[in-house]
Amino acid sequence: MIGLVACTVGAMAGLGGGIIIKPSLDMLGHYDLSTIGVLSAATVFSMAVVSLIKARNSNLGIDRGNSFFIAIGSIIGGFTGKGIFNHFVVNSGLSTVIGIFQSALFI
Template sequence: MIEIVYSAVVLIATILGALTGLGGGVIIKPMFDLLGQDTAVTIGVYSAIAVFTMSIVSIFKQTKSGFSFDLKTLLSISLGSVAGGVIGELIFNNFVTLFSNTQVKITQNVLLLIMLIFILIYTKNQNHFGKYRLKRFDSIFIVGLLLGAISVFLGIGGGPLNVAMLMLLFSFTMKESTIYSIATIFFAQLSKLVLSGVHGDLFNIDYKVAIVVSVMAIVGGYVGTLINQKLNETSVTRAYTMLMTALSFVSVFNVGQSILF
């Protein structure tokens, strides 16, 4: 039964993740927390598998359709994301040993809620913020480092923060940001999965669930990317904002549920 529920969540999450550049982890993590079937560690692994699989499909489809990356920017931010992913996973593993599963989930959801609120404020008022165009390798690397560390620690794939920062710091359009965000997520989640394997977390999951999650992520990544390519800039921005608002409410509910129960 749980495989059916998880598969539905992952399918919807990866469709929306590929469409808006969120990756899907930001939906999967709070929804799996809400279901309460697994620990924070196991949920983090399932989320990483889904987001990593979706990102492969999405990047392949975007490049096949003619999108070309600025390789210097992509490699700089991706290398930073890999390093950040390692740091984020190490911090998470230490956190798990020091605190209970409930405390870990509360911390993750509170930080996620704060992040979502600030991203919503930026998205709705982005015309009032300055626009930048980072060029130096070290500056771009540091951005990737921070994005990778935060996304892996929170177990969300990093999409919401990626998209906002890419628009702010690189002057990308929303649609450009969604594609670069997915590419950055690929590298961050790669480091997450490698470290999960090293620590043994990757081998303590239900493989039936992992297979279902992977298959749904492939379908979701394809469908979401297809929709992204057909929609205009305004429609993608509207979908992104609506999703951020809905996720804020889910995070509030998760925090309240964890504290009360």
């Protein structure tokens, strides 16, 4: 249900995974940070795939050269950010506090 709401709001307002899914799942308290990250990433990836398919079907021109560099930069940035975040979570031992702080920042 949270994913459906995130996708609907994401389609209307450009918000989605990190802004809606992460704080909502944190608030429920049923999942740890890594599971929430995977769920959020999968939902955002699904929304991106649907957007690309819609853009392709609408004959909207996509600049493949720039798109490639943006995609590579996104992948490198995602792995780098995940590595830094995981480093702080593992070394601090405060995953619950970090989760609350991260949710507060998103809100």
